[in-house]
Amino acid sequence: MLQVQVLRSHTAEVKQKLAKKQFKQPELVDLIISLDDERKRLQNEFDQTQAKVNAASKEIGKLMAQGNKEAAEATKLDVAGWKAALEPLKEQMVKVEEELQAKLVLLPNLPADAVPEGKTPEENVVVREGGQKPALYAGAVPHWDLIKQYDLVDFETGAKITGSGFPLYKGKGAKLQRALIGYFLDYNTAAGYTEYIPPYLVNEASAFATGQLPDKEGQMYHATADNFFLIPTAEVPVTNIYRDTIVKESELPIKMTAYTPCFRREAGSFGKEVRGLNRVHQFDKVEIIQLVKPDASYAVLDEMVLHVENLLKALQLPYRILRLCGGDMGFTSAITYDFEVFSAAQERWLEVSSVSNFESYQTNRMKCRYKDENGKTQLTHSLNGSSLALPRIVACLLENFQTAEGIELPEVLRPYFGGTTIN
């Protein structure tokens, strides 16, 4: 979340940036500042009264030790009076603080200057394209047909076991998943990312820290008996490794990668858009995450974009990189690049990665800080990106590399797949 201090010192600028993100309640900023004023006032009054109580309590101890019982009893009466005053103060303080917090989490992150103006996905800006769109042979079909033809994924049985959107990978389909995960992780660790296998369920505090709560609970599966949430992305458990920590400056940047299944309820959409592997409730993804010094975060963002781009190049997939406009960005992000690959048989661009800089928005919630060279404690910046999400990569691989004889996998995957062709 945003820091109240920033709202205070750059009020007009904050409102202007919120508008770029299509945020419609600029008056919240003023409300938050006035709530914070009230909070300070109450705390000041509370602290001063509490200080009197503390001083008197010490005095009582001394008087008792001297055997001056009368004076001690008299002082107790004073204390009783102050304590009576403290109670309503405390109540108000808690109330104001809760309200302040409740309002503060409603403010999305501020967009970076480089973020284009715009409301809808149509206004996203294509930064660059790469790779070659393949010329498919005459018999080419969409991936859902290929999946049937080669018996790679059994959606019907997945639906029987759980529900629609829970694919059952099978045979070479399952092996391809494993190959991709292995390749992606090796690619990431070679670039200096430390591999993790995190828990796939998280508690409320973790879901809050990365911004899934309070307002995206509808997106997550909720294990109510224990109040755990199934992770929608590895970002949640992995970023939370550093919740409530102060790291040394020398430890930065912290680079982490993890494969996890991801669970998303994705309520409300259907049809061709979600056919086959285009959109599912459970999917596999390898994520990269960095915690860095604030002044480094934009260079790191570029580095991560390049990292993902090179991965797509290695897979020989036609791709394009979009800079999302203010209205299409996520709530917690300061700037986001989406990566799309061209699924040749569907003739559609499919999103396979999203790389974002969150600046200090997540780390402020998480209380992830570092000590700078002056010994001052500062928030780190956090970034993450998919490297990569599997289902749409699979869809694209199947469609783009199909031949009459089978699917000829790109070079880099062959050692992991243990073969060259799906047939």
Next chain:
RNA sequence: GGUGAGGUGGAUGAGCGGCUGAAAUCAGUAGUUUGCUAAACUGCCGUACGGGUUACUCUGUACCGCGGGUUCGAAUCCCGCCCUCACCGCCA
């Protein structure tokens, strides 16, 4: 799941109603000295939110797993919860 023990600052670990925001040791850090692939000595060394100054300093409050309670006063007593460890049970 059952039983028992325990959760104190970066680590180990003392304190078990007021002198404790917290001993000691280690680690860290700044310096002094001797000198050499290091040792000795000295200082500093938690976080958050305030006040005041806004440069350093100064000052208030809160925090000893979390939340409540008792008390003039709680790390210290009581209750609930969470977590860790050990043993048993069950199990991939």
